[in-house]
Amino acid sequence: MKLEKKIILITQIFITLSFIIIWEILSKQGIINSFIFSSPAKIIKCLYELYIANNLWIHIYVTLKEIFISFALGSIIGFSFAVIFYSIPILKKIFDPFLTILNSLPKVSLGPLLIIWLGANIKSIIVMSLLINTIVTLISIYNGLINTDSYKIKLFHSFNATNYQILTKLIIPHNIEVIISSLKLNISMSLIGVIMGEFLVSKAGIGYLILYGTQVFNLTLVMTGIILILIISFIIYQIITFFEKNYNT
Amino acid sequence: MNKILEIKNLSKDYHTINGEISAIEDISLDIYKNEIIGIVGSSGCGKSTLLSILSGIEKQSSGEIISNNNNFSYMLQSDALMPWLNIIDNACLGLDIKHLKTPENIAYVEKLLSNFGLSAFLKAYPNNLSGGMRQRVALVRTLATKPDIILLDEPLSALDYVTRLTISDDIYKLIKKSNVTTILISHDIAECISMCDRIVVLTKRPGKIKNIYNINLKNKKTPSENRKDKLFVHYYDLVWGDLDKDIT
Ligand SMILES: Nc1ncnc2c1ncn2[C@@H]1O[C@H](COP(=O)(O)OP(=O)(O)OP(=O)(O)O)[C@@H](O)[C@H]1O
Ligand SMILES: [Mg+2]
Numbered sequence: 001m002k003l004e005k006k007i008i009l010i011t012q013i014f015i016t017l018s019f020i021i022i023w024e025i026l027s028k029q030g031i032i033n034s035f036i037f038s039s040p041a042k043i044i045k046c047l048y049e050l051y052i053a054n055n056l057w058i059h060i061y062v063t064l065k066e067i068f069i070s071f072a073l074g075s076i077i078g079f080s081f082a083v084i085f086y087s088i089p090i091l092k093k094i095f096d097p098f099l100t101i102l103n104s105l106p107k108v109s110l111g112p113l114l115i116i117w118l119g120a121n122i123k124s125i126i127v128m129s130l131l132i133n134t135i136v137t138l139i140s141i142y143n144g145l146i147n148t149d150s151y152k153i154k155l156f157h158s159f160n161a162t163n164y165q166i167l168t169k170l171i172i173p174h175n176i177e178v179i180i181s182s183l184k185l186n187i188s189m190s191l192i193g194v195i196m197g198e199f200l201v202s203k204a205g206i207g208y209l210i211l212y213g214t215q216v217f218n219l220t221l222v223m224t225g226i227i228l229i230l231i232i233s234f235i236i237y238q239i240i241t242f243f244e245k246n247y248n249t
Numbered sequence: 250m251n252k253i254l255e256i257k258n259l260s261k262d263y264h265t266i267n268g269e270i271s272a273i274e275d276i277s278l279d280i281y282k283n284e285i286i287g288i289v290g291s292s293g294c295g296k297s298t299l300l301s302i303l304s305g306i307e308k309q310s311s312g313e314i315i316s317n318n319n320n321f322s323y324m325l326q327s328d329a330l331m332p333w334l335n336i337i338d339n340a341c342l343g344l345d346i347k348h349l350k351t352p353e354n355i356a357y358v359e360k361l362l363s364n365f366g367l368s369a370f371l372k373a374y375p376n377n378l379s380g381g382m383r384q385r386v387a388l389v390r391t392l393a394t395k396p397d398i399i400l401l402d403e404p405l406s407a408l409d410y411v412t413r414l415t416i417s418d419d420i421y422k423l424i425k426k427s428n429v430t431t432i433l434i435s436h437d438i439a440e441c442i443s444m445c446d447r448i449v450v451l452t453k454r455p456g457k458i459k460n461i462y463n464i465n466l467k468n469k470k471t472p473s474e475n476r477k478d479k480l481f482v483h484y485y486d487l488v489w490g491d492l493d494k495d496i497t
Contacts (some may be wrong), residue, residue, distance in 0.1 A: 151327040158304045158323035159346040159394075169346070173333045 038220040046224045060228065062205040063194060066122065067232075070129035071190040075183055077130070078137025083167065085138075086145040099135060107131040107193070111200040120201040128200065129193025137186045144178030145171060180247065184240050191233055206232075251282040253319060253430050254303075254398065259312035260455075261298050271455035272298040276312070278449065278458065280398070285424065285431040287441035290451030291493045296434045297326060299456070300400040303432070322396035326403050328387040330375040336362070336386055337371040343394045354393070361389045365419060381412040388420060398430045405440065413437075417444060417472045438492075442484045443472035453493040460491050 001009075020040045027034035027042075034042065050056040085092035107128060114124040148171055156166050172179070198207020206225050213221030259276045262269045273295035280286060288296050301307040303314065304323040322343065330339050340358045344350045362368060365385040375383055384404060391399050404420065405413045421444055424431050435441045441448055442464055450460045466478040475481065 149327075149329065151325050151329040152331070154301070154306055155323070155325055155329045155342075156346065157306045158321075158325075159343045160305070161346045165346055169342075170331070173331070176333075 036219055038223045042220045043224050043227060046220045050224070059204055059206055059209055060232070062202075063198065063207065064232070066125050066129065066194040066197070066205065067187070067190045067236075070126050070133060070193060071183075071187050073126070074130050074133035074137055074186055074190060078134045078182070078186070079141055079179070081134075081138045082141035082145060083171075085142055086171075087163065092142070099139070103135045103139070108196055108200075111196075115201055124201050125194060125197030125205075128197035129190050132193035132196070133186045133189035136189055137182050140182040140185060141175070141179060144175040144182070148174050176247075180244060184244075187236055187240065188233065191229070191236070195229065250284075252279050253282040253316065254280040255315040256280070256303075257313050257315065259299070259302065259314070260310050261295070261302060261307065262310045273451075274455040274457050276456070276458055278461075280430060280432065283428055283430055284446045285421075285433060285444055287433045287435060287445035287448040288451065289435065289438060289441055289448060289488060289492065290456055291453045292436070294451045294454045294493075295456035296451065297402055300402055300432065300434065303398075304400055316398075319397040320394065321398050321400060322391045322394055323400045324387055324391040324402060324404055326406075328375075328383045328407070330383055330386060332375055335372050335374055336367065336378070339375065340386055340389045340393055342390055347394060349394065357395075358389060358393045361392060361423070362386070364423060365389065379412075380408050381416055384408060384416060385419070388423070392423070392427055392429070395427075396429060398432065399424075401431060401433045403434055403436065406436065413440065414473055420444075421472050438485055438488050439476065439481075440472070442481060442488065443475040448484075448488060450488060450491040460487075462487060 023037075024040045026032045027037060027039035047056065050059070085095070110131065111124075111128065114127055118124045118127060152170055152174065153166065156170055161169070194205075195207040195210075198205040199211055202208040202211075206228050209228075210222050210225035213219065213225060256276060256278045260274050261272045263272055276299065288299065290296055298307065300323060302309045304321050306323070331342065334342070337355070337358065338345075340362060341350055341355060344354050344358070359368075359371065362371065362385075365382075365388075367382060367385060367389075370378065370382065375386070378386070384407065388401075388404065391401070405416060408416065417440060433441065433445060445464055448462045448464060449458060450462070451457065452459045462484060464484055466475050466480055469475060
């Protein structure tokens with residue numbers, strides 16, 4: 001590791017630890033109200049209790065499953081529509097204003113409708129998340145596709161390539177970096193969408209933990225949920241970075 | 250001489266948001282087997298358009314092209330190498346698309362590459378090659394499908410002067426060895442005269458044929474030798490005199 005990297009990492013760990021320690025001291029000393037602000041010790045205890053009650057993994061599993069499903073569906077749908085719009089420019093022109101409006105609509109406002117249409121179940125959560133991640137994926141991949149080098153497309157045409165060959169042998173490899181970065185964006189959108197969906201309807205999951213904690217005024221539970229989300233998004237980020245590095249070498 | 254291709258009254262209009270642009274107008278030209286024919290003309294006069302129509306990428310607005318089932322291969326104005334493919338795969342791209350990537354054809358491509366001194370670079374990637382090497386790979390890719398007619402759009406314009414001279418000799422030898430008919434666009438008159446059997450001068454846009462010259466140098470050798478021919482300057486003056494030089 002280079003010296004600069006070491007300094008950065010050590011400082012980051014230092015900041016995190018000091019934050020936790022100061023937080024703990026402040027609430028132990030009664031300087032901040034530990035009922036409202038909780039404390040690291042309380043959060044760890046809460047995690048432990050969830051674990052003992054055999055609930056911790058269930059909530060994490062439910063949320064991860066929802067994230068994965070909506071990430072996979074969002075990627076496939078977004079990518080397919082990006083390719084369709086790229087192949088048939090008139091469709092893109094027709095749907096452009098609808099996409100813009102839909103994209104700027106706060107999706108959470110559709111929540112109540114989703115519950116009525118789809119029921120208070122995982123379907124509503126997935127659809128909520130799809131509303132958030134699909135359009136973003138579609139737009140970012142589409143913008144990559146239209147920037148494909150026109151000379152290369154001409155070259156393929158000059159060899160009488162089929163559209164399928166142009167897609168698989170030119171467009172996708174040419175845009176692999178754009179596709180990866182839009183998948184990265186998609187996974188954080190999925191996380192946002194799933195938590196939002198769990199706020200609306202859920203019987204399990206981290207969003208449910210947070211919502212339940214709020215209702216019974218157990219703010220330690222709320223904090224625990226937030227910490228869990230942070231940990232999940234950190235791990236997902238690490239996994240993506242790992243794949244990205246392996247792809248680049 | 251054997252006619253391989255007949256271009257009759259070819260015209261092309263592009264429809265743009267600013268209205269119609271007539272790129273070429275009423276071009277009629279016979280191409281003979283195994284000749285190298287050069288096309289010169291001021292920038293934007295429709296040279297690339299003509300090749301795009303011949304290669305089938307663009308459709309003409311009127312006129313016709315009579316050829317007896319010839320295979321065309323088009324080398325575009327940019328080398329258009331795929332950065333994610335290594336040199337041998339780049340050179341085999343046309344074969345791959347046409348489902349002709351047989352061991353014999355791959356061996357043929359390897360031979361062409363080694364003719365160009367690229368044997369050591371088969372597994373290298375385009376980013377690690379010099380401009381001259383990239384251009385050679387693009388030419389091998391053009392020849393790999395064993396076309397009857399190759400269309401070369403400014404194959405050397407991206408290169409520095411010394412590289413151009415050496416590569417034009419290389420290309421010339423390879424073309425002559427492969428018995429392929431060549432249509433060559435170049436904005437470099439000297440390069441064109443040194444390589445071509447005939448030269449077509451186009452007017453400014455919309456490109457029409459202004460003149461056609463047969464280049465009869467004493468005894469044709471390599472392009473760099475041809476440049477020393479007594480008649481070279483004579484042809485240079487003729488073509489230069491025909492070109493539209495007003496900068497638009
Ligand atoms: N796809 C297109 N759509 C609209 N206009 C075009 C298109 N392609 C070319 N043109 C126009 O047609 C004219 C001829 O273009 P072309 O590329 O054939 O010229 P050229 O002789 O090859 O020029 P250069 O020497 O700069 O390469 C130009 O005015 C150009 O702007
Ligand atoms: Mg051109």
